[in-house]
């Protein structure tokens with residue numbers, strides 16, 4: 001009986017950033033729990049590959065192309081899902097980009113681009129989803145933040161500012177749509193092995209350098225009492241929990257799958 005709280009059968013989920021890493025893992029877990037998943041990404045072949053993986057495992061998924069930086073693109077995606085499926089139960093705003101430059105070296109264009117994809121992307125997803133979920137009287141929105149909301153590091157102004165703004169978006173929207181049965185939460189993962197972080201040890205042709213991988217991950221692993229970095233599924237399970245009825249009394253919160261790395265210890 002308790003398992004039914006995690007059962008997403010009959011639910012419809014949209015996941016942005018679905019072509020890779022945490023987004024792909026989240027699509028797989030949501031589908032495994034029974035949801036029909038719309039795998040959306042600016043990388044359409046990658047989104048198709050995620051949908052194919054889910055289909056091969058017996059789940060239900062379709063691919064869609066979206067640019068989260070564009071309100072029109074996100075609005076069109078959500079309108080299409082609402083028309084095709086007749087509902088929207090989960091909106092996971094996971095698409096994101098990394099950017100590093102010190103404050104003095106950051107151009108206006110750098111800041112605009114990172115805010116556009118990482119913050120406005122979530123804003124576009126939240127707004128479009130809320131417009132469907134509020135009249136529907138139910139739904140769960142999950143925004144992908146980062147440990148960068150809790151710590152500062154040289155070069156991370158654009159990325160950290162976008163993720164911090166996403167937290168204010170999450171809490172504000174939670175207060176507005178809660179009375180209508182819609183929940184809004186954020187996940188703030190620690191350092192996780194994905195395409196975003198893999199660029200440190202992966203060549204253009206996709207080959208990995210194990211020594212560089214070990215050298216890059218070891219200092220990040222030492223930040224955690226668990227002495228490891230994250231894998232996409234570590235974060236995907238947090239997304240699935242917040243998406244499900246198991247989190248029915250949880251809104252406006254930040255869940256931190258980071259191996260304990262950002263607590264003072």
Ligand SMILES: NC(=O)c1ccc[n+]([C@@H]2O[C@H](COP(=O)([O-])OP(=O)(O)OC[C@H]3O[C@@H](n4cnc5c(N)ncnc54)[C@H](O)[C@@H]3O)[C@@H](O)[C@H]2O)c1
Nearest residue numbers: 017019020021022042067068095096146191192194195196
């Ligand atoms: N990997 C980490 O250590 C880590 C830690 C904390 C938070 N995050 C966050 O998790 C999310 C997923 O990152 P990841 O590590 O899986 O990275 P990733 O690079 O593997 O995946 C990001 C995905 O977002 C897509 N994307 C980029 N710009 C887009 C756009 N404009 N519209 C639609 N899709 C777009 C990419 O095509 C890619 O498929 C990001 O928001 C990232 O900031 C990652």
